[in-house]
Amino acid sequence: MGDFIQLFTELKGVLGGAAAVGVSVALYLWSQRGQRQLDGANTEANVSAIAHWKDVAERSDAALVAMTARADKFAEERNEAYKQLARMEGQLAEMNRQLEAQNLKLETQSKEMQGLRDQVRNLQEQIHAPR
Structure with missing residues (x-):
């Protein structure tokens, strides 16, 4: 660390200030690298989740259309x-x-x-009646 401070002291000047700012920016960017990767992964996860739920919604819509058609057919048959x-x-x-x-x-x-039948019986009785 002492060498770094000595080098920094020697570079003080026009180029030294610019180099100090450059080194500071590089250190800041290096320290924020993990956060940027995390933000990128979070964005990818959000996009992936949105795509997944969009697919689920499309399948649900298709299932709803199919069930509605079945219900309409059932009502027609009934x-x-x-x-x-x-x-x-x-x-x-x-x-x-x-x-x-x-x-x-x-x-x-x-x-x-x-x-x-009664008439026939009466006629038979009349025919067979003793005279």
């Missing part, structure tokens, strides 16, 4: 199923109405048949 169910209920109601009409017609025909 609505179509409700329409088919309503049509089937209408058809079932119409079949029940037709069945009731046919039952009523059968009951009427059954009564008519019973009446005809």
Whole structure:
């Protein structure tokens, strides 16, 4: 260290002052080298993190679009199923109405048949009746 001070003392002059400033600047830059590297690494990390989260956001958006499309398709299929169910209920109601009409017609025909059977029985009794 003594040699450094002696050298510094000898360089005092026009060039000595400039050299002292130059050496001071060099020492300052050398001491700040680690901080600059740390700042650079921090900046790279920030850029990397931003790129990562941007990618995550894009994937989330794509997943949201896909889920929305699936939900829309499901809602469409559900609505179509409700329409088919309503049509089937209408058809079932119409079949029940037709069945009731046919039952009523059968009951009427059954009564008519019973009446005809009674007439046939009466005619048979008249034919087979002793004279």
